[in-house]
Amino acid sequence: MQISYTIVDSALDRLLVAATTRGISMVSLGDSDSYLEAELARDYPSVELIRDGSMPPEWVDTLVNYLGGQSSNLDLPLDVRATDFQRQVWQALQAIPYGSTSTYGEVARALGYEKTAARAVGHACATNPVSLVIPCHRAVRNDGSLGGYRWGLDRKRALLARERSRSLLFV
DNA sequence: GCCAGAACTCTGG
């Protein structure tokens, strides 16, 4: 099995996009190319990774435009390994509209877990390999604080601030 | 393999 990936500049640091022939398997943000490549290699140890391999250019364009603020919705094919529970959580996250936030407890309740599973939801978010496409940055804690973020709290803060200000333009 | 503890949490006592 092979995965093609590319690393480009975006409005928010370096952006890595990795994909199989079927869809996107990883989207990540980071300060350096080597860090992003190491992260990818760790997640797919037994896979051949091809830098700048063939991948539909519109997949990368869509993400770059999204970060640049030219578009507000991501509709991309995903090819991600996940358990049933993770898939449910991620689907619920994608239902959160651009520019707004939800809480881990609300997501749990939406899935029928009566908010006892908030912690499980948090963990499912933490293992989401596809930032931006699955907007785990739009999930915050019930008391208003941001909770944590796999790619760094500063990036979560920055993403939310950008989305909030741009959502006004899209109305 | 098994069990305990942690991970981007929340509620009730």
Added chain:
DNA sequence: CCAGAGTTCTGGC
């Protein structure tokens, strides 16, 4: 403030 709830992963034995 503490414990417990639901899922997955990791590290120690």
